[in-house]
Amino acid sequence: MSYRRIIYVLGAVVAAIGVSMFVPAAVALIYQEWSHAAGIAVAGLVTIALGGLAWRVVGNQGELSTREGFATVGLAWFAIAAVGMLPYLVTQDIGDVTNAFFETAAGFTTTGSSVLADPGELSHGIQLWRALTQWMGGMGVIVLGVAILPLLGVGGVQLARAESPGPQPDRLTPRFQETAKRLWFVYLGFTLAETVLLFAGDMTLFEAVAHSLTTMSTGGFSTSPRSLAGFNAYSQWIVILFMTMAGVSFALHFRALRKPLEYTRNAELRLYATVLVAATVVMSIGTWGGEVATTIRDAVFTAVSLVTTTGYATADFGLWPGGLQIMVVGLMFIGGMAGSTAGAVKTFRIGVLTNASRADLRRLIHPRGVFVTRFGREAVPDPIVESVQSFFLMYMFLFM
Numbered sequence: 001m002s003y004r005r006i007i008y009v010l011g012a013v014v015a016a017i018g019v020s021m022f023v024p025a026a027v028a029l030i031y032q033e034w035s036h037a038a039g040i041a042v043a044g045l046v047t048i049a050l051g052g053l054a055w056r057v058v059g060n061q062g063e064l065s066t067r068e069g070f071a072t073v074g075l076a077w078f079a080i081a082a083v084g085m086l087p088y089l090v091t092q093d094i095g096d097v098t099n100a101f102f103e104t105a106a107g108f109t110t111t112g113s114s115v116l117a118d119p120g121e122l123s124h125g126i127q128l129w130r131a132l133t134q135w136m137g138g139m140g141v142i143v144l145g146v147a148i149l150p151l152l153g154v155g156g157v158q159l160a161r162a163e164s165p166g167p168q169p170d171r172l173t174p175r176f177q178e179t180a181k182r183l184w185f186v187y188l189g190f191t192l193a194e195t196v197l198l199f200a201g202d203m204t205l206f207e208a209v210a211h212s213l214t215t216m217s218t219g220g221f222s223t224s225p226r227s228l229a230g231f232n233a234y235s236q237w238i239v240i241l242f243m244t245m246a247g248v249s250f251a252l253h254f255r256a257l258r259k260p261l262e263y264t265r266n267a268e269l270r271l272y273a274t275v276l277v278a279a280t281v282v283m284s285i286g287t288w289g290g291e292v293a294t295t296i297r298d299a300v301f302t303a304v305s306l307v308t309t310t311g312y313a314t315a316d317f318g319l320w321p322g323g324l325q326i327m328v329v330g331l332m333f334i335g336g337m338a339g340s341t342a343g344a345v346k347t348f349r350i351g352v353l354t355n356a357s358r359a360d361l362r363r364l365i366h367p368r369g370v371f372v373t374r375f376g377r378e379a380v381p382d383p384i385v386e387s388v389q390s391f392f393l394m395y396m397f398l399f400m
Helices: 003-020 022-030 034-058 066-084 086-091 097-108 124-139 141-148 156-163 176-199 205-216 233-246 250-258 267-286 292-307 322-334 347-365 382-399
Strands: none
Touching (some): 003 022, 003 124, 022 034, 034 066, 066 086, 066 097, 086 097, 086 124, 097 124, 124 176, 124 205, 176 233, 176 250, 267 292, 267 322, 267 347, 292 322
């Protein structure tokens, strides 16, 4: 394994992160937050210098092997979290190294956990950086690197395979670099559309941008300590719509731009929609009482937020009945479709696991029968079934 090739890619990705820091620095200037603008810019320059040193001096260009691809992606998340905390530390908005690293890692991985009681106390520049970390991490920083840095000259497929949220990368074109660009085109388009719609409601332009960045990434960082409960029903319904879309495969979105019927033909989308509807119905019944519109809206919002692992909230489900709280935890494991920005196991794997278990039970009853695991109308090859089962076993092992 060539460590110089790995360092080469890591350096390029870190340098790209440094360049992105100048966006919140510019926003800080707009809001006349002079010291914060300077601090974020300094953090950006330091990050670019570190990345450039690794990229141009230490690293070595070349085609990545599959093993090197996995190593690169794994190390990249640590590297970008380490440099991504610099704006917090330099500006002293989060002065503690542990807290700054935590907030940055939660941002880039779109986990959404936070050390902040009130994000609104941060400067505008740092608030935007906090949201931007989730937006970049949502589609995958490595995929972004493959899309916009063709000078890498490395194996894009190897990086994509290591980064892919599904059993294998969904390629729209023969070259993965072109596929990555198209996925980012859809991602950016949805983000801009949500920004416009939220700005038409009760959000300021800054709030609309910040929430669009963290909705499409299914990250859940908000500018308000009350999350989306601090905004009106219109804004909540808009966020529900785009959280749902963020949980759908972006490759499917791209195909549906030309052929809308692609949505109706996708078995994973049907399963994803079924889970959302079923969860909404159960939550609505379990929390029935008070104003009907609010009850239904909170149920829909909570179901979508949990399944897509976004983490926004409009209701305190810690006050819900115990049975619903168990359901809340269960929904967090499902996730959106493979190829979406949602986390968790993914509905494709849930569907394959369910159908494979059914086929195994039928084999026990009919030992001489031949049973094929299917998802929708398509047969699922045994290697993919085994891969899904291994993934789920490892996922649950890490959870325990």
